[in-house]
Amino acid sequence: MAASYEYDDAPGGYDDGHRQPQAAAAPSQADAAGYDPNFVPDSVKSFVVHLYRHIREKNVYEIHQMYETSFQTLSERLFKDTPWPSVEAVAHYVDNDHVFCLLYREMWYRHLYARLSPTLKQRIDSWDNYCSLFQVVLHGVVNMQLPNQWLWDMVDEFVYQFQSFCQYRAKMKNKTEQEIALLRQYDQAWNVYGVLNFLEALVEKSMIIQILDQEKEGLEQFTATDGYDYGGGSNVLKVLGYFSMVGLLRVHCLLGDYQTGLKCLLPIDINQQGVYTSVIGSHIATIYHYGFANLMLRRYVDAIREFNKILLYIYKTKQYHQKSPQYEQILKKNEQMYALLALCLSLCPQVKLVDETVNSQLREKYGEKMLRMQRYDDEAFVIYDELFSYACPKFITPSAPSFEEPLVNYNQDAYRLQLKLFLYEVKQQQLLSGVRTFLKVYSTISLAKLANYMEVDEPTLRTILITYKHKTHAIDTDGKVISNADIDFFVDDDMIHVVESKPAKRYGDYFLRQIVKLESMMNDMDRVKLE
Amino acid sequence: MGREQVSYTVEQLVALNPYNPDMLPDLENHVNEQVSSQTYSLDANLCLLRLYQFEPEKMSSQIVARILIKALMAMPAPDFSLCLFLIPERVQMEEPFKTLIVLSHYLETGRFRQFWEEAAKSRHLLEVVSGFEQAIQAYAVHVLSLTYQRVPRTVLAEAINIEGLSLDKFLEHQVANSGWALEKGQGKGQLILIPQNEFNHPELKKNAAESIPLEHITRIFPILG
Numbered sequence: 092m093a094a095s096y097e098y099d100d101a102p103g104g105y106d107d108g109h110r111q112p113q114a115a116a117a118p119s120q121a122d123a124a125g126y127d128p129n130f131v132p133d134s135v136k137s138f139v140v141h142l143y144r145h146i147r148e149k150n151v152y153e154i155h156q157m158y159e160t161s162f163q164t165l166s167e168r169l170f171k172d173t174p175w176p177s178v179e180a181v182a183h184y185v186d187n188d189h190v191f192c193l194l195y196r197e198m199w200y201r202h203l204y205a206r207l208s209p210t211l212k213q214r215i216d217s218w219d220n221y222c223s224l225f226q227v228v229l230h231g232v233v234n235m236q237l238p239n240q241w242l243w244d245m246v247d248e249f250v251y252q253f254q255s256f257c258q259y260r261a262k263m264k265n266k267t268e269q270e271i272a273l274l275r276q277y278d279q280a281w282n283v284y285g286v287l288n289f290l291e292a293l294v295e296k297s298m299i300i301q302i303l304d305q306e307k308e309g310l311e312q313f314t315a316t317d318g319y320d321y322g323g324g325s326n327v328l329k330v331l332g333y334f335s336m337v338g339l340l341r342v343h344c345l346l347g348d349y350q351t352g353l354k355c356l357l358p359i360d361i362n363q364q365g366v367y368t369s370v371i372g373s374h375i376a377t378i379y380h381y382g383f384a385n386l387m388l389r390r391y392v393d394a395i396r397e398f399n400k401i402l403l404y405i406y407k408t409k410q411y412h413q414k415s416p417q418y419e420q421i422l423k424k425n426e427q428m429y430a431l432l433a434l435c436l437s438l439c440p441q442v443k444l445v446d447e448t449v450n451s452q453l454r455e456k457y458g459e460k461m462l463r464m465q466r467y468d469d470e471a472f473v474i475y476d477e478l479f480s481y482a483c484p485k486f487i488t489p490s491a492p493s494f495e496e497p498l499v500n501y502n503q504d505a506y507r508l509q510l511k512l513f514l515y516e517v518k519q520q521q522l523l524s525g526v527r528t529f530l531k532v533y534s535t536i537s538l539a540k541l542a543n544y545m546e547v548d549e550p551t552l553r554t555i556l557i558t559y560k561h562k563t564h565a566i567d568t569d570g571k572v573i574s575n576a577d578i579d580f581f582v583d584d585d586m587i588h589v590v591e592s593k594p595a596k597r598y599g600d601y602f603l604r605q606i607v608k609l610e611s612m613m614n615d616m617d618r619v620k621l622e
Numbered sequence: 623m624g625r626e627q628v629s630y631t632v633e634q635l636v637a638l639n640p641y642n643p644d645m646l647p648d649l650e651n652h653v654n655e656q657v658s659s660q661t662y663s664l665d666a667n668l669c670l671l672r673l674y675q676f677e678p679e680k681m682s683s684q685i686v687a688r689i690l691i692k693a694l695m696a697m698p699a700p701d702f703s704l705c706l707f708l709i710p711e712r713v714q715m716e717e718p719f720k721t722l723i724v725l726s727h728y729l730e731t732g733r734f735r736q737f738w739e740e741a742a743k744s745r746h747l748l749e750v751v752s753g754f755e756q757a758i759q760a761y762a763v764h765v766l767s768l769t770y771q772r773v774p775r776t777v778l779a780e781a782i783n784i785e786g787l788s789l790d791k792f793l794e795h796q797v798a799n800s801g802w803a804l805e806k807g808q809g810k811g812q813l814i815l816i817p818q819n820e821f822n823h824p825e826l827k828k829n830a831a832e833s834i835p836l837e838h839i840t841r842i843f844p845i846l847g
Contacts, residue, residue, distance in 0.1 A: 284676065287640075287641040291641060346672070346675065348668060348704075349704065350704050351640070351672070388700055388704070490676055490678050507711065508707070512707060516703070519731050553732070553777060554733050555732070556769055557732030558730070560768040561765050564768060564821065566698060566700070570699070572768075574821060581769065581770065581771055583771040585774075603838055603839070607841060607845070
């Protein structure tokens with residue numbers, strides 16, 4: 092588990108944790124001296140030549156191998172703390188192909204961000220590169236087929252670099268005059284409208300929402316082919332559009348706009364497998380932000396259900412990702428989601444929704460803290476604060492600084508606001524766990540008696556009971572009232588009647604799934620007979 | 623862009639192009655429209671708060687206050703919090719936002735007596751928005767009907783801030799339209815019988831849980847056919 096819980100924003104720390112630890116320490120200046128951007132080692136030459144060929148031949152399998160494995164190996168071996176050769180130096184090996192050069196630079200900057208600290212000029216140039224790349228894609232001139240992993244990484248990195256830029260810009264205190272001049276001059280770089288409009292345009296232009304709709308009616312294939320186009324077309328715009336919906340969810344969460352974020356994700360049915368589950372990074376990012384948004388919207392049960400599912404999935408599959416460049420990031424998000432699950436279950440103790448494996452992991456990590464959170468004393472709030480700060484997204488302030496006033500840092504403002512509002516909600520619920528404790532042991536109890544036990548007067552008890560009802564009943568997206576209560580009750584005159592809600596066993600759903608399974612098994616057996 | 627296409631409503635424009643700074647004046651007008659015509663559009667209001675978040679210098683305190691009052695009226699939905707998440711902390715520490723946050727706190731924690739006392743002190747702020755009292759009363763009735771099968775008249779009176787003859791009239795209306803009934807309590811005054819729902823009468827819920835939605839069954843249609 093991470094050593095520090097504080098909301099760290101040191102270089103290399105204000106990210107989502109997918110930077111290498113050595114990145115912060117890398118002495119970029121010293122290395123830059125020995126780095127010749129025009130020197131292209133043979134292995135790099137061979138890398139770009141082959142990658143270029145595979146892309147032209149639409150060999151997704153080989154592209155994926157080179158992208159996931161060769162690029163990492165070469166980076167590790169030759170470019171541990173320097174950038175890759177400049178695009179100008181490799182361009183003539185790839186016929187100066189415009190799109191390939193844009194892709195190469197996208198990877199170039201990604202590598203730079205991961206291992207070194209980018210300068211302001213480099214941040215701005217990377218933005219320009221994304222603009223060119225997305226414009227090419229949006230104008231439909233791209234006819235290639237790229238691996239989902241790569242397309243997801245583009246969207247993911249685009250949002251990450253935006254977040255990183257906002258954090259960087261918000262630290263005005265130590266900016267040089269030159270940096271301030273650049274910020275003023277390039278005020279469109281990583282502008283929030285630009286970022287949102289690119290993501291939105293990718294969703295729109297790709298027609299992905301319509302495609303997913305038509306797929307439900309069996310008129311279109313998208314999920315079944317993992318988004319790939321086997322008819323000779325390109326998957327780039329479609330899949331970028333698809334992942335952009337997740338990108339929009341994430342940007343809106345960074346801005347504190349949870350409602351809009353969830354709305355952007357609606358076209359993706361997260362109760363089912365989909366293209367978003369075909370890449371582990373996208374799967375985790377989707378559920379992490381979905382769960383977090385629901386936590387903030389007080390829809391705890393929705394958050395608990397999805398956290399439970401993905402934590403179980405990670406538990407069962409993480410060994411297969413050990414060699415993946417995303418492994419560190421998977422583990423980090425895994426820990427963060429356990430912390431979020433601990434928060435959800437402390438506010439809404441629906442332990443029955445959590446799988447045995449996940450639950451025992453949770454107890455191991457947070458069992459003691461969760462007991463303390465139940466007490467709702469000062470110490471409990473410290474833990475709520477600690478877990479939230481550790482597990483929340485890295486909130487951003489999207490507006491540009493005022494250059495006139497004395498320069499101040501405002502990079503923590505957005506985080507402090509979200510934390511404060513969350514703790515405010517926790518405070519409003521602090522008496523509920525006391526009520527819950529008593530309701531658990533009675534089937535009926537009079538108001539007077541309970542008031543006496545809780546050491547409050549009767550009118551106060553009535554307000555607590557109303558609060559309990561209000562806070563345990565969420566409003567879903569259709570405006571319907573949904574009960575999240577594990578223990579419920581009703582009051583008849585001055586008598587409280589307790590109702591323990593048993594989770595509705597979904598036999599129907601279970602049988603339906605088994606019928607589908609049996610049918611596909613019988614089909615398989617039929618096929619075997621024929622051969 | 624949207625200006626020539628007069629046929630679009632503000633909601634449609636928000637759906638079509640949610641990140642367009644030029645919509646700001648339209649969205650502000652739309653808030654004022656909601657205030658006078660008792661309509662409500664959370665998405666449009668969040669869109670406006672988002673534009674203020676992107677360009678804080680354009681923020682109008684009056685409009686933000688109106689959005690927040692409309693959000694209070696949308697209780698029990700969490701709209702008020704949704705809006706606060708987008709409003710900078712330093713703004714929230716100023717009036718009238720401080721008062722509105724206190725009002726929201728009372729509603730969130732079921733303290734209706736304190737709410738109505740505080741609301742009375744801020745009448746100038748709230749009465750601009752038509753339907754404010756009725757909306758809060760509807761919320762109070764909502765939480766009461768989640769909580770109670772039979773509720774003492776005094777508790778109801780405090781929650782909706784209506785007493786005496788007006789309360790009799792209110793009850794008469796509820797009896798006629800919403801299935802409420804009145805009962806004599808044992809010596810302590812009137813009891814109001816709130817019609818059963820799945821939250822104050824949990825047996826009603828069980829039946830609902832056993833049904834299977836049609837879209838789940840469609841999965842096995844190919845097999846059945």
